[in-house]
Amino acid sequence: MIEFGHGTHAGLRRTRNEDTYYADPRQGVFLVADGMGGHRHGEVASALVRDTVIALLSRGQGLAEAVRMAGAQLMEHAREDSAEGLPMGTTVAVLRVTGSDYEVAWVGDSRIYVWRDALRQISHDHSLVQELIEAGVLDPACAGRHPQRNVVTQALGITAADQLHVGMARGELVPGMAFLLCSDGLTEDVEDGAIAATMARQDLATQECVDHLLLAALDGGGTDNVTAIVVRVH
16 A cells, blocks of 8 residues: 655745656655756756656657656757746656556656655655765765755756656565655755654654655745655555
8 A cells, every 4th residue: 555645845945846747656656856947948848848747658659768758858948948048957856656566757857766764765866966975076975055056967847858867766666665755845944864864763654754854845945946755555
């Protein structure tokens, strides 16, 4: 059985929420997208990718290909409708549960974590800071304070199709396992240790976990739109 909770908030410094999400346990699909572009373009980008990915998956398309095709459709939409020439892009993080297995896909810095006795990040940030860490130039402990910590190196609608990298991972579902999908509005303002402490609380329903995480992001400054989905396997 799948139990899930979900929520989003514009944060305390933004008037517009460019995040979007989708959660449907019947399809076994859960998605978070963090749009970018301003002037409503971020909202449009994240919603278009959400709807396209869900539609393609419902027609039997593979997860990675659905994400790629959504990116191509967003680029086409931006060429046709973005008269101002502003970028129209989005991150995406998707979890799909099928039988006793799961698979995840992501582009950008929206994250996917798994909880099973400890919190582990499944996704791998497509970000400048992550590249600096891997190059040995930046101490991971300093990543949260880096002035370019919000710079992504991959985004649907912005990264060219031949350069787009869709991150993928698969695994087996285990009772007691829980997943967290979130935009960087959560990880920007809440430390992993605090996220882990919330995910570990079996006395909380998944919706209560989400509510606690969103409140923690707001208490931490609410510097960005914040979205979270928690999926628990029973």
